[in-house]
Amino acid sequence: MSDEPYTVIQHLHCPVCNKAIPPDEDYCGEECKEIYERRMKKKRFISNLFNMVGIFIIILLVLSFVGA
Numbered sequence: 001m002s003d004e005p006y007t008v009i010q011h012l013h014c015p016v017c018n019k020a021i022p023p024d025e026d027y028c029g030e031e032c033k034e035i036y037e038r039r040m041k042k043k044r045f046i047s048n049l050f051n052m053v054g055i056f057i058i059i060l061l062v063l064s065f066v067g068a
């Protein structure tokens with residue numbers, strides 16, 4: 001349990017600049033939204049790349065076992 005008082009108004013933080021924002025908002029403004037989306041796109045691209053490399057390695061392993 002934290003000792004934060006219950007009177008603290010529910011709020012979120014902007015995932016980009018960490019500014020407090022109302023709970024029905026995702027970002028503090030359009031600028032941060034764009035930055036965040038750009039970041040997520042990059043992240044998704046990198047994780048897709050890793051997935052593909054992983055699948056490729058598994059295929060190579062399977063092929064080398066089958067071929068042996």
Ligand SMILES: [Zn+2]
Nearest residue numbers: 014017028032
């Ligand atoms: Zn922000």
